[in-house]
Amino acid sequence: MPKKAWFFKNKALLEILGVMLVFGTLATGCPTTDPEEPSPTTYTVTFDVDGGSTVQDQSVEEGKKVAKPQNPSKTGNTFANWYKAKDYKTIWNFDTDVVVQDTILYAKWVQGENVPSYEVTFDADGGTPAPANQSVVQGEKVTKPANQTKAEL
Numbered sequence: 001m002p003k004k005a006w007f008f009k010n011k012a013l014l015e016i017l018g019v020m021l022v023f024g025t026l027a028t029g030c031p032t033t034d035p036e037e038p039s040p041t042t043y044t045v046t047f048d049v050d051g052g053s054t055v056q057d058q059s060v061e062e063g064k065k066v067a068k069p070q071n072p073s074k075t076g077n078t079f080a081n082w083y084k085a086k087d088y089k090t091i092w093n094f095d096t097d098v099v100v101q102d103t104i105l106y107a108k109w110v111q112g113e114n115v116p117s118y119e120v121t122f123d124a125d126g127g128t129p130a131p132a133n134q135s136v137v138q139g140e141k142v143t144k145p146a147n148q149t150k151a152e153l
Contacts, residue, residue, distance in 0.1 A: 043099050047072075048086075049107045052079070060099040068094040072107055078115035080108040080137040091143040095132040110137045124148050 041062040047055035052074035060066055071079045082092045082105040092105050116138045122131040127148030136142050 043102045045099060046102075046104045047082070047107065048104050049074070050109060052077070052107055052109070055107075062100060063098050065096075065098055066092070066094060066103075066105075074107075074109055076111070076113060077109035078112060078117075078137055080110050080140050081135070082106065083108055091134070093132055093143075096129070096146075108140075110139060115139070124150075126150055 042059050043062060045058045045060050045066050047057070047069060049055055049072045052072035055069045055072050058066055058069075073079065082094075084090045084092050084097075084105070086106050088106065088108045117135050118138065120134045120136050120142050122133070122145055124130045127150040129146060129148065131145030131148070134142055
């Protein structure tokens, strides 16, 4: 009877080699890190300049803020602000408003060049959220900030 090789005689060694082979195969075939998270949803923010100088569109992740662009210019007019709709009732607040869909922001113009603007600040007297300052062109109205709440003492 022919002699068996030493590695066939030692059953424990054979089992260890088999286990190592299985784990080695699994380890090389399986990712070693968590699977990649899906890319966040992004939306396009378009700036309707109504005949003014071009402002580049922005690609913004869902729930993130738009970077405030440089004010556009338009001959014979002064840029007033960016609005959420063409009716110019609600100013887009770059400090607090976030993008949740493709968005168009509308430039509002005031007739006349170099019309002065004024910085309006609010004193919330400890209320939250503290309203952001607003730059308001002469003759335009301030946008009412969100209502604040204040903890009782």
